[in-house]
Amino acid sequence: MEVKDKVVVVTGAGRGIGAALCRRFAAEGARLVVVSDRDESAAREVAAALGSRGIANCCDVAIEQDLQRLVAQAIQHGGHVDVFCSNAGITFKGGLESSNDEWQRMWDVNVMSRLFAARAVIPHMLERGEGYLVHTASAAGVLTEIGSASYSVTKHADVAMAEWLSVRYGRQGIRVSCVCPLGVETDMLDDSDPIHRYLHLHAISADEAAGSVIEGMRKEQFLILPHPEVLEFFRLKTEDYDRWVRGMQRMLQKLTRAEQKNESAAPLKSDG
Numbered sequence: 001m002e003v004k005d006k007v008v009v010v011t012g013a014g015r016g017i018g019a020a021l022c023r024r025f026a027a028e029g030a031r032l033v034v035v036s037d038r039d040e041s042a043a044r045e046v047a048a049a050l051g052s053r054g055i056a057n058c059c060d061v062a063i064e065q066d067l068q069r070l071v072a073q074a075i076q077h078g079g080h081v082d083v084f085c086s087n088a089g090i091t092f093k094g095g096l097e098s099s100n101d102e103w104q105r106m107w108d109v110n111v112m113s114r115l116f117a118a119r120a121v122i123p124h125m126l127e128r129g130e131g132y133l134v135h136t137a138s139a140a141g142v143l144t145e146i147g148s149a150s151y152s153v154t155k156h157a158d159v160a161m162a163e164w165l166s167v168r169y170g171r172q173g174i175r176v177s178c179v180c181p182l183g184v185e186t187d188m189l190d191d192s193d194p195i196h197r198y199l200h201l202h203a204i205s206a207d208e209a210a211g212s213v214i215e216g217m218r219k220e221q222f223l224i225l226p227h228p229e230v231l232e233f234f235r236l237k238t239e240d241y242d243r244w245v246r247g248m249q250r251m252l253q254k255l256t257r258a259e260q261k262n263e264s265a266a267p268l269k270s271d272g
């Protein structure tokens with residue numbers, strides 16, 4: 001799909017990848033870009049920079065009524081929704097010690113938001129016989145994120161949701177892309193975390209990630225991988241799951257040792 005003349009909605013668009021997607025959609029000639037974020041002033045700033053093509057919306061994606069309102073506002077201004085990008089996402093570090101509240105928040109923002117968005121927008125898309133859903137999941141959704149159990153689990157769930165939507169509605173004109181980047185230079189990368197520092201070494205800019213999304217949408221690809229090495233890691237995983245798990249265990253050990261020695265994780269190679 002070409003986004004020229006399309007009506008596009010992006011959640012979590014006040015900064016980072018979402019803001020870059022909005023700028024790129026506008027540059028590609030989208031008719032209307034609805035810049036939605038929980039942080040209303042950030043959404044307004046991004047929308048203002050798009051001129052007459054951009055409008056701002058305040059929506060917490062963990063709240064179903066907010067998503068219903070977002071879709072209604074987009075239809076009111078644009079007549080319909082061609083592309084809905086479920087991009088907003090959060091992370092908490094930690095494993096078993098993460099609190100139940102943190103797990104619940106991750107589930108609500110990273111997973112239920114995708115369900116709420118699909119429920120709100122798919123009926124309108126089905127009426128028109130076409131529509132495009134873009135999910136920003138993560139490489140953690142096909143591989144894992146060593147430093148965050150809840151991120152790994154919820155991003156796997158997001159990939160599963162995107163797969164299911166594509167299988168269920170693909171023949172009715174609904175296209176789905178699932179974007180699975182490794183590190184992207186946004187506020188989400190926390191350099192005090194050794195795993196994030198490692199991700200930062202291979203990080204791309206948010207604008208580069210947005211460019212990959214445009215390319216992937218042009219080809220209507222289900223899996224959009226802004227870092228091509230993710231495909232290689234994913235293949236290794238499916239070819240020999242046990243070897244991949246052992247490789248990840250080895251990487252964790254190296255990262256932990258490097259942290260203990262207070263060394264840079266720079267020389268590490270992903271051999272997973």
Ligand SMILES: NC(=O)c1ccc[n+]([C@@H]2O[C@H](COP(=O)([O-])OP(=O)(O)OC[C@H]3O[C@@H](n4cnc5c(N)ncnc54)[C@H](O)[C@@H]3O)[C@@H](O)[C@H]2O)c1
Pocket residue numbers: 011012013014015016017018036037038039042059060061062087088089090109136137138139180181182183184185186187188189
């Ligand atoms: N940065 C990375 O390295 C990276 C890698 C892979 C995937 N991702 C995914 O990309 C997406 C965007 O992340 P980013 O790196 O741009 O992060 P970011 O923190 O820079 O931006 C996230 C935006 O989402 C908004 N947001 C947070 N919770 C929200 C909520 N409940 N409702 C509405 N908006 C909310 C924030 O206000 C912020 O503007 C996320 O889904 C993230 O998991 C990021």
